[in-house]
Amino acid sequence: MSSFVVVGGTGRTGRRIVGLLTDGGHDVVVASRGGARKLDLAAPDPAVFAGADGIVLCVEPPKDAPGAEAVMHEGVAGAAAIAAREDIPVVLVSQIYVTRAAEHPEMAARIEARARGEQSLRDSGAQYTIVRPSWLHDLPTTGVRVEQGDTGEGRVSRDTVAAAAVAALFDPSASGKTFELYDDPESEKAEWTTVFAALSPDPEAAHA
Numbered sequence: 070m071s072s073f074v075v076v077g078g079t080g081r082t083g084r085r086i087v088g089l090l091t092d093g094g095h096d097v098v099v100a101s102r103g104g105a106r107k108l109d110l111a112a113p114d115p116a117v118f119a120g121a122d123g124i125v126l127c128v129e130p131p132k133d134a135p136g137a138e139a140v141m142h143e144g145v146a147g148a149a150a151i152a153a154r155e156d157i158p159v160v161l162v163s164q165i166y167v168t169r170a171a172e173h174p175e176m177a178a179r180i181e182a183r184a185r186g187e188q189s190l191r192d193s194g195a196q197y198t199i200v201r202p203s204w205l206h207d208l209p210t211t212g213v214r215v216e217q218g219d220t221g222e223g224r225v226s227r228d229t230v231a232a233a234a235v236a237a238l239f240d241p242s243a244s245g246k247t248f249e250l251y252d253d254p255e256s257e258k259a260e261w262t263t264v265f266a267a268l269s270p271d272p273e274a275a276h277a
């Protein structure tokens with residue numbers, strides 16, 4: 070049995086991540102501003118992460134630019150620094166369009182803060198995986214299409230995102246990789262170890 074911290078574990082995807090981990094017999098700390106363990110990612114408290122075997126960051130950014138910067142860049146960087154120091158693997162749930170924020174001017178500031186947060190995690194020295202969901206929905210999961218390079222468009226089930234995030238926590242072949250997730254009814258359900266093994270590692274110290 071291992072112990073995991075899910076920041077944003079009260080959210081719609083976060084709850085699914087927590088459920089998969091607890092179903093697997095693991096201890097889970099559900100951390101968020103209103104969670105069982107109070108944590109604002111803008112000010113990550115090392116005590117929340119102490120002794121964890123893995124961290125999932127699955128947090129909805131504030132809508133305003135300074136708030137998004139404080140949470141999705143500086144907060145992610147702070148959590149990544151703690152994880153690197155304590156040798157705890159991190160899975161960051163991000164989003165598509167991180168490398169092409171200009172295509173969504175209404176949310177560009179939030180997306181750009183996310184991009185800086187992603188890169189802080191890559192640069193932190195922590196073991197990490199970055200999962201970039203396309204547009205989320207709550208329908209049952211279908212097959213999945215996994216891409217890299219952030220060029221696609223589509224939707225993905227929150228169930229699929231949760232399954233990918235949890236699989237990445239346990240699979241060293243997901244480490245150092247960034248990928249996008251899309252529903253694909255034509256595909257089989259993912260066999261995550263095979264999927265992760267086929268992905269390219271992130272270029273060192275460069276945006277994926």
Ligand SMILES: NC(=O)c1ccc[n+]([C@@H]2O[C@H](COP(=O)([O-])OP(=O)(O)OC[C@H]3O[C@@H](n4cnc5c(N)ncnc54)[C@H](OP(=O)(O)O)[C@@H]3O)[C@@H](O)[C@H]2O)c1
Nearest residue numbers: 077079080081082101102103109110128129164203204205
């Ligand atoms: N909506 C989409 O189509 C879409 C597409 C791609 C990616 N995403 C991303 O996928 C992830 C999951 O999305 P979702 O819709 O499932 O999330 P959600 O239901 O909106 O839940 C968001 C979670 O973030 C927590 N949170 C917000 N601010 C926080 C802070 N400062 N510190 C700690 N926790 C905080 C919330 O809890 P508290 O309020 O208790 O803090 C909640 O648990 C998010 O990162 C989202 O941005 C969404």
